[in-house]
Amino acid sequence: MSEKKQQVSRRQFLNYTLTGVGGFMAAGMLAPMLRMAVDPVLKTSSHGDLANVSLSVDDITDEPQRVDWKIDQVDGWYESEVTKTAWVYKDENDEILAFSPICKHLGCFVSWEGSEDFPDEFYCPCHGGRYYKDGTNVPGTPPLAPLDQFEQKVEDGMLFLGEAKEQGEA
């Protein structure tokens, strides 16, 4: 039983087996725990229902107006009502546009004509970010992307809004 003649020595063999058994135990122990920990990442979003925002299509003008509505939010075991906000108007082609008020720079709240210096633009008070009426960011101001647009549909003359999607995607 000279160790030198064998290609894998007894000690090496035992070491490999030991590592294997140790790996099996670690995997058996940790697999369910890790699966549980990463569960939120793997869960597909169940959102997607469009909510009635209680705004008649006839009341939408070519001037952006602020719309607030409430949705039921389920956060794990905690259920609550959250308020969502959108800026809604009709463009030249009579199509309804609904923009998210969340600034694409650092997430402040954007207002239509929020500054007297910049009429006909969305204005963000935090860092002076500006967007044109079609949601495009004004070059040279902090935001790097156009405002998000809400999924929308019109049913029975009422406006329904869903998730805010990045421009181009919506």
Place this chain on the structure above:
Amino acid sequence: MLQKIYDWIDDRIDITPIWRDIADHEVPEHVNPAHHFSAFVYCFGGLTFFVVVIQILSGMFLTMYYVPDIENAWKSVYYLQTEVAHGQIVRGMHHWGASVTVVMLLLHTLRVFFQGVYKKPRELNWMVGVLIFFIILGLGFTGYLLPWDNKAFFATQVGLDIAQQVPFIGEQLKTLLAGDPEIIGAQTLTRFFAIHVFFLPGALFALLAAHFILIRKQGISGPL
């Protein structure tokens, strides 16, 4: 590459002798199940430690979903158990692991007792071990309340009533544990959570370290 990193560290803190001592120490024949099948009784201690490791890991992962708050504790456990993938398994591991820990610990204690291992020079390690036993029972008692279900609540109420019966300091003892002299509620739950997750595990780690260092220093007791 790995060798270089190892050498770099070894050069600074000289770790080779520490772990070579652990890796190369002689294991006597009488504890080796390959030679004597009855030596499996020596596995109880190691298995207890293994379950404790499972408890620590599963407990760490469970706190990702659990909230120690009377409004939400039960809901979060229910959510974890019904909605989260494998949540039921991990909670099951922690729940059954508690029972298995007690069983293995009992077997280990009995093995040590009937072999008379606590005699000189191992008195200290026996006492450390009994303290570990108490800590484990404390972990069982405090952990029982955390899901905030009926079973948890009423068992804890009984436990606290028992504490209250202690002469002279009973009232104070109960208030200290429950956080309120009358109510078993929000403050009790946060207290039990803190004790279960920080205080007792802290003590457990210290005692386990002492237990293992003493074993390594004194060696395994000889055959009967």
Place this chain on the structure above:
Amino acid sequence: MHKGKGMKFVGDSRISAEKKPNIPKDYSEYPGRTEAFWPNFLLKEWLVGAVFLVGFLCLTLAHPAPLEGMADPGDAAYIPLPDWYFLFLYELLKYNFASGPYIIMGILVLPGLAFGALLLAPFLDKGPGRRPQQRPVAVGMMMLGLASVIWLTYESASAVDWEARAEENKPVAEADVEIDEEDPGFAIYENSCMQCHGDDLSGGAAAPSLIGTEHTADEIADIAQNGIGDMPPDQFSGSDEELEQLVDFIVSVNEEAE
């Protein structure tokens, strides 16, 4: 190892500059049938550990951790029960010599003596002999303690109907069940059952939830007339047709809840 004068250190630290080579001890250095901890012995331990883990995971998969309904401090009907490893203490307090005026006996003296003796065993049993037959007192006390703990636990556990208990305390799923109050069965339910089983069938202090019941339609009809467990017979009195409507109603609510 080199000690004292002439010893070289790394920098100004206490770390020796002379490195111990990282080579395992040769197997020839293990006398008799001793063996190295790593990897020989640890492999055996870990094999036992792996088998143990598989068994443990099987237990976990076969029996999900129980969870009862959310704590309701006002539930006066609930009979508290500790985890099984505290049952012996719980049972002990039922005895006359350990309760009432002698409660100190049950909560302090007896457990204190037992656990104190366990903690101080090395000082109570000081003889040199390690074999059990060389220390009859210590072993005898341990056997006595062990037997009483096992017996107390058994006494306590055998008095409990564990399955009924688990069934009774199952958490009620918060399913939003819409109760069709136009259903002809609802009117009958209202008259015969609602007082105990609640206006949404979710049960109450005196009766379990009807949502999630495992009884079949025939069994429900039978229970409504003849009762079950604590439920007295003749709760329902009416025609067979009405009974059928009532059962259909309960079954339909259950189907909706699933």
